[in-house]
Amino acid sequence: MRMSRVLFAAFLVVLAFTGCASGPKYAEVRPTLASPAPSQGRIIFYRPSALGAAVQPDIKLNGQKVGTAKPHGFYFVDRAPGNYEVTAATETEKKLTFTLEPRQERFVRLKIQMGLMVGRIVPELVDRSEAESELKDLAYIPDPLK
C-alpha cells in the first residue's frame, strides 16, 4: 500500500515536469542575444510555472502563432512598433493588449490559472525587474514554432 503511494507520488512528479522546456538558461543566453533592430521592439514570452504542464496552448500575437506556453521556458519575437494583442486558446480566452515602441522590450508572463475543467493560460504584461527575476532560471526556446 505504501509502495503504491510512493509510485503515485513519483508519477505525479514526472507528470508535472513532462514537457518542460530544456536548454540554456536566460542568464547564460541574455548576453549573447543581439538587440532588436533600431526600428523594432522585442516581446519576450515566458512561463515560469510547471503547474498544469500538460496545458500548452498556442500563443498568438495579433492572430499569428508565435509559439506555445511551454513550462519553464521563454522565447521572443521582434516586431515593428504598434499595437499588439496576445491570446492563448484554452478553456476560455483572455486577451492582453499593449503597445510596442522602437527598441522597447515587453515581457509577457504566461500564467496558469485553474478553470472548471482544465487549466487556462492568462497572458500578463510584467515589469522588467519582476520578469528578469523570474526568467533567470528558465530555458531558452530558440525555435518556438517547432
Added chain:
Amino acid sequence: MRSVARWALVVAVVSVGLAGCAPEVTRRPTQMTAVTEQPAGTIEVMHDASVRVGPGYTRTIPHGSLWTSIGRVTEGEVFKPVDRVFTVEGTHVHEAYLVLDGNRVVGFYLPVERAFAPMEGRAETRLSIQRRQR
C-alpha cells in the same frame, strides 16, 4: 459534515469557474490630445494607493513610482508609467495609463483601444503626488 465538505467543494469549483467569466472593463472611445511641451511634466507617487481597475480587480500604484504626462482627454490629464507597466483587467487585460483630475484618479486611458475606462465603484481615490519640474 460530509455534505458541508461537498458544498464547500461545489462553491470552490464554481468560484474558480466564475473567475474566468469576469465582465469586460467598461470603457468608451476617447481622443487624447498629446502634450507638446518638452520635457513633459512628471509626477511621483508618495504613498501606495489601491485602485479598482475592473470588476473584481485591483492594482496598487506603488509609492516612488513615476508617471509622465503625455496628454489630455476630456476627463483629465493622462500619465504614462515610467519604467513599469500598468494594466486594467476584466474579461481581458489591457495596458493602461492613469487619468487624473488634479490628484484624483478618475479612470484609465487604454492606448491600444484609444478608450477611457472610468474608475470602478463609488469610492474616490486621491493620490499623494509630488510634481516634478517641467
